[in-house]
């Protein structure tokens with residue numbers, strides 16, 4: 346099925362969908378470095394522009410629209426009507442495009458916090474808005490470690506099937522493949538990766554933040570257990586202009602961009618572009634490629650029912 350990708354970032358989700366056999370026909374992000382990374386590794390079909398400046402006629406018709414609309418801190422229960430609230434703008438853009446293009450399916454990724462915003466009223470409103478726009482909507486929180494990703498990253502997927510399609514073609518969430526007893530550890534994911542200082546090391550993006558390691562027992566400041574999946578790879582800043590990369594499992598330095606990307610299940614040859622802070626942010630923003638692949642496989646099954 347043909348896919349349009351919004352808020353595509355470096356392309357973690359898109360790469361997973363491509364690996365599952367789909368074609369991304371058009372993508373968009375506002376961030377120049379993310380678009381360069383995307384072009385280098387995925388394709389030239391990404392448009393680098395603010396989504397609010399893109400008309401519906403500039404977006405091709407498609408079967409599926411995917412995208413994680415950033416939702417930093419919005420809390421208005423009636424998000425579509427709160428026209429001048431800047432925090433709702435990106436949600437409203439996603440909604441505008443789904444309503445205007447009417448794809449068969451949409452899939453939106455978001456942080457777990459979206460479920461508790463405004464005491465759960467925000468997610469209720471999202472479901473209502475998309476239902477009014479003509480979709481059967483469902484949502485669920487997933488721990489990506491349950492899908493073979495070496496990281497306990499929890500993300501919410503909101504999925505919609507257009508109401509005129511038969512119910513047996515509703516998008517079905519992927520079933521877990523890894524229970525806790527077989528979660529992939531961070532050491533397994535990083536096995537064989539040389540130290541960045543090794544003069545023989547030819548790996549791309551194998552550089553790391555020198556932001557001091559202090560164990561203060563909050564995110565980014567905890568020891569990393571080598572025998573467990575990694576904690577969530579962050580895109581958030583360290584409060585001093587850099588990105589707060591998590592500790593390498595030896596706990597003697599922070600993980601490099603390459604290592605963070607491996608934990609996000611990007612292939613070794615996927616190369617990021619930009620400053621160190623920008624590259625860490627692109628990696629941390631991504632949907633793990635392997636989780637994207639699981640979503641893509643579910644969409645692939647629908648393809649055979651719809652034909």
Ligand SMILES: C[S@@+](CC[C@H](N)C(=O)[O-])C[C@H]1O[C@@H](n2cnc3c(N)ncnc32)[C@H](O)[C@@H]1O
Nearest residue numbers: 352353354356357358374375376395396631632
């Ligand atoms: C969570 S990231 C998406 C990551 C992506 N799904 C992946 O798997 O790699 C959200 C993206 O929204 C982009 N974004 C924020 N505001 C935007 C705007 N006004 N127009 C287009 N993209 C925007 C950011 O640059 C960021 O890359």
